[in-house]
Amino acid sequence: MTAPAAGGPPAGAGPTDTDWAAAVAAVRGLPATARVLLICHVNPDGDALGSMLGFGLGLRRLGVRQLQATFPGPPEVPEPFRWLPGSDLLVPQDDAYPDPDLVICFDAASESRLGDLVDRLDKAGTALVLDHHASNTGFGGIHLVDPHAAATSVVALGLLDRLGVTLDAEIAACLYVALSTDTGSFRFEATTPAVHELAARLLATGISPGEISRRIFDTRPFGAVRLFGEVVGRARLEPAAAAGHGLVWTYATREDLARHHQPAYVLEALIDSVRCTAEADVSCVVKQSGDAEWAVSLRSKGAVDVSRVAMALGGGGHRFAAGFTGWGTVDEVVERIRTELPGALLPT
Numbered sequence: 001m002t003a004p005a006a007g008g009p010p011a012g013a014g015p016t017d018t019d020w021a022a023a024v025a026a027v028r029g030l031p032a033t034a035r036v037l038l039i040c041h042v043n044p045d046g047d048a049l050g051s052m053l054g055f056g057l058g059l060r061r062l063g064v065r066q067l068q069a070t071f072p073g074p075p076e077v078p079e080p081f082r083w084l085p086g087s088d089l090l091v092p093q094d095d096a097y098p099d100p101d102l103v104i105c106f107d108a109a110s111e112s113r114l115g116d117l118v119d120r121l122d123k124a125g126t127a128l129v130l131d132h133h134a135s136n137t138g139f140g141g142i143h144l145v146d147p148h149a150a151a152t153s154v155v156a157l158g159l160l161d162r163l164g165v166t167l168d169a170e171i172a173a174c175l176y177v178a179l180s181t182d183t184g185s186f187r188f189e190a191t192t193p194a195v196h197e198l199a200a201r202l203l204a205t206g207i208s209p210g211e212i213s214r215r216i217f218d219t220r221p222f223g224a225v226r227l228f229g230e231v232v233g234r235a236r237l238e239p240a241a242a243a244g245h246g247l248v249w250t251y252a253t254r255e256d257l258a259r260h261h262q263p264a265y266v267l268e269a270l271i272d273s274v275r276c277t278a279e280a281d282v283s284c285v286v287k288q289s290g291d292a293e294w295a296v297s298l299r300s301k302g303a304v305d306v307s308r309v310a311m312a313l314g315g316g317g318h319r320f321a322a323g324f325t326g327w328g329t330v331d332e333v334v335e336r337i338r339t340e341l342p343g344a345l346l347p348t
């Protein structure tokens with residue numbers, strides 16, 4: 001895991017006036033010929049893509065002409081997000097400016113989430129980081145990291161406002177996708193009054209929350225429905241784990257995906273089908289990402305700080321939603337989680 005860089009944000013504190021001013025100056029000071037590259041984390045989710053593309057549309061409104069957006073790995077955007085306004089900004093990572101004047105990074109807690117794009121941070125004239133993970137390692141040059149923000153899109157809109165960009169329906173659709181995915185459709189603890197006030201601002205542009213929700217949460221191929229049936233059917237409940245708070249977990253292999261002809265992104269929603277288990281505070285989904293490599297998602301209902309578990313195992317995230325990459329067999333990965341759980345109990 002990357003050590004916190006000197007000058008990184010102190011844990012828990014949001015951006016200062018100085019940080020905001022530096023970010024505004026970095027954008028306003030761009031010459032007309034500047035090349036701006038927007039990047040986000042690997043396996044981009046609604047917040048990563050929505051914040052990045054919504055902000056990109058804002059930059060376009062400000063007159064930035066040489067503008068690209070990209071993310072590490074294969075360039076395919078998960079089907080539920082392909083309609084997002086601003087998707088024409090996306091380029092495959094190999095086509096992204098090798099040495100942009102400004103790089104802006106969205107929703108990535110550490111450089112390890114940026115894959116091969118991490119070199120752009122070093123080669124860019126200025127690197128601006130927008131994020132909301134408390135575990136953010138402080139990489140990059142200018143930090144707008146607010147651990148109290150429900151989504152990176154909250155930070156993105158804060159910067160767009162300070163840049164004088166007028167919110168329109170296209171920008172709002174992107175930011176609404178980001179906000180609604182990271183708050184679990186406004187169900188999670190992070191859904192503060194400020195979140196609803198922000199949602200109201202976005203909805204006031206005329207976007208349709210019903211249509212957006214249907215597209216991103218409620219539309220899946222039938223093969224994904226069958227796949228979920230199998231994978232949820234093999235879930236295991238361990239009531240004694242986490243000092244009696246309980247653990248429920250399941251796993252999905254690449255073979256499971258192939259058998260049902262499904263792309264990996266459909267498994268993003270799997271954790272929601274598992275975490276409803278009443279008898280477990282902690283839920284876990286282990287998804288195969290390589291021969292002996294697994295992408296692990298962790299959720300907690302409040303008794304356990306799963307970001308501590310994830311950080312102990314090389315990942316990061318939020319107190320009640322975190323993840324890491326595990327190696328070995330499924331049983332080995334789950335055993336490591338079991339071992340970390342008692343040390344991650346929150347005070348009652």
Ligand SMILES: [Mn+2]
Nearest residue numbers: 047107152182
């Ligand atoms: Mn996020």
